[in-house]
Amino acid sequence: MTDIQSTLTNASIRLAKSSDSALLDAEVLLCHVLDKPRSHLRAWPEKQLSPEHLQQFSTLFEQRQQGVPIAYLIGNQEFWSRDFKVSPAVLIPRPDTELLIELSLDLLANTPNPHIIDLGTGSGIIAITLAAEHPGTKMIATDLSQPALAIAKQNSATHKTQDIQFIQSSWFDNVPQSKFNLVISNPPYIIPNDPHLYEGDVRFEPESALIAEDNGLKDIKIICDNARHYLQKNGTLLIEHGCDQQSEVQAIFNIFNYSKIKTHTDLSGNPRVTTAQWNTD
Secondary structure, three states: OEEHHHHHHHHHHHHOOOOOOHHHHHHHHHHHHHOOOHHHHHHOOOOEEOHHHHHHHHHHHHHHHOOOOHHHHHOEEEEOOEEEEOOOOOOOOOHHHHHHHHHHHHHOOOOOOOEEEEEOOOOOHHHHHHHHHOOOOEEEEEEOOHHHHHHHHHHHHHOOOOOOEEEEOOOOOOOOOOOEEEEEEOOOOEOOOOHHHHOHHHHHOOHHHOEOHHHHOHHHHHHHHHHOOOEEEEEEEEEEOOOOOHHHHHHHHHHOOOEEEEEEEOOOOOEEEEEEEEOOO
16 A cells, blocks of 8 residues: 555656646645645644555546646636536646636626627536626536536536526527627637647647637627627627737737727736727617
């Protein structure tokens, strides 16, 4: 049998070539196997691991060596201080997307019972977080992927936001005619053959949620075009995009006659979300 400390030390050395956070990765995987917090590893470094636990850890460790994201291996990822179930059917939630939540909550500060749609919901992080943070919200969340919607529905049940209406749809195609205070989306915006697609966690994420034709702008154009018919007067469209797409996205908003167009920066100071108002009923 092998104790916790030696298992972690050995694993972190072997992972160092393939991960910039080797020790943390090993700790997270072992905590998952043991179903214990990281404090347990610190308190009981000499504790012997059972053969079953060692086998489970070894299986996960080998996948991590091959680059499989930690979030997929343990099946969850934190977002806005909540844990969300994830799988290879959905993108892994990232801190950059929290900017969409911040902006939306600011816009909703004086709006009771707002009507919101989250397009391409994936694991449901945007829709569920807004529904939980702003009680009374009438929320629709769409995704073309049925497996993604299944994950989102599980997360919705976990976080007790069962009033969200989930619809399988390519953007607005299957959405009943409605008027929304906010239309929100984190759509695919990476260009085909972008070198980043062959690096890190992105290699294992669903291409349909990452890649867009027309220089990464195809889906953004579709959303901007159609959102005009679903926004209330003075309603707001919020779209997450690549940090190098600010000028192109603003130009698209202009083409479709939105007003008050503004791009907002993420925690790293990169242009990440562009917002605009629709001023016509």
